[in-house]
Amino acid sequence: MSRPVAIVTGAAAGIGQAIAARLLADGFAVVACDLSAFADAAEGREDVVADIADPETPARLVAAAQRAGRLAALVNNAGIGGAKAAAETDDASWSRILDVNLGAGFRLARAALPEMIAGGGGSLVNVASVYGQLGFRTTAAYAASKAGIEGLTRQMAVDYGPRGVRANAVAPGLIETALTRRLLEDPAYRLLMLDGTPLPGPGRPEDVAGAVSFLCSPDARFVSGVTLNVDGGWATT
Numbered sequence: 001m002s003r004p005v006a007i008v009t010g011a012a013a014g015i016g017q018a019i020a021a022r023l024l025a026d027g028f029a030v031v032a033c034d035l036s037a038f039a040d041a042a043e044g045r046e047d048v049v050a051d052i053a054d055p056e057t058p059a060r061l062v063a064a065a066q067r068a069g070r071l072a073a074l075v076n077n078a079g080i081g082g083a084k085a086a087a088e089t090d091d092a093s094w095s096r097i098l099d100v101n102l103g104a105g106f107r108l109a110r111a112a113l114p115e116m117i118a119g120g121g122g123s124l125v126n127v128a129s130v131y132g133q134l135g136f137r138t139t140a141a142y143a144a145s146k147a148g149i150e151g152l153t154r155q156m157a158v159d160y161g162p163r164g165v166r167a168n169a170v171a172p173g174l175i176e177t178a179l180t181r182r183l184l185e186d187p188a189y190r191l192l193m194l195d196g197t198p199l200p201g202p203g204r205p206e207d208v209a210g211a212v213s214f215l216c217s218p219d220a221r222f223v224s225g226v227t228l229n230v231d232g233g234w235a236t237t
């Protein structure tokens with residue numbers, strides 16, 4: 001039987017880098033995509049430097065997966081932040097944030113689904129955020145995109161479950177990566193974010209990678225349509 005392949009986006013840094021490393025360790029071949037060049041190379045990982053919002057990227061990634069084996073997992077992780085309230089958000093940043101965080105994930109899933117179904121099924125994992133579940137200041141487009149990806153996840157779970165495809169989301173809380181490191185230098189932000197997290201934080205990219213690993217594994221064979229929060233208990237407070 002051909003090797004299972006996982007596509008992971010935003011895999012050159014942060015949470016995506018940890019997910020790609022973990023899925024490689026789990027035995028997947030990995031097609032890793034990022035806008036930025038990859039700092040290292042890894043056995044079993046094919047790197048594609050591309051913008052996930054480029055309409056040609058999904059076909060490129062699926063073709064790379066076909067060369068490597070059987071497409072068994074797609075992890076839509078690449079995402080960008082946005083720190084504006086609704087009245088301050090211009091059309092260009094609204095469109096870009098929605099397109100990268102939601103539209104590109106939809107187009108990648110659309111390209112991956114026929115391959116997964118033909119191969120007997122697979123696992124779609126979308127990286128959402130507690131920002132899509134709770135209200136925070138000045139994150140209008142980001143929160144909308146992350147709430148949207150959770151809705152899309154549930155919808156795909158219903159439509160494609162009968163054909164063996166599971167669709168789930170993970171919702172990180174505060175995870176220390178390049179996206180948050182600069183913010184965490186501000187003592188007020190640090191206090192606000194860490195105060196909201198019952199477990200000692202911040203979390204690590206590997207904490208999210210562990211949850212994604214589970215959702216892509218046979219242990220999750222009857223798990224679909226859920227959002228698994230990796231937030232130290234934040235969303236329960």
Ligand code: NAD
Nearest residue numbers: 010013014015034035051052078079129172175177178179
């Ligand atoms: P990061 O900025 O450290 O890494 C994101 C990676 O995605 C970068 O390598 C970047 O180059 C890549 N990327 C961005 N736009 C891209 C595009 N258009 N095409 C291809 N690659 C692109 O961010 P992170 O903290 O690792 O976040 C990863 C995901 O987790 C994002 O979806 C983010 O919204 C989500 N998230 C992060 C946190 C956190 O606390 N760090 C919390 C909740 C959700």
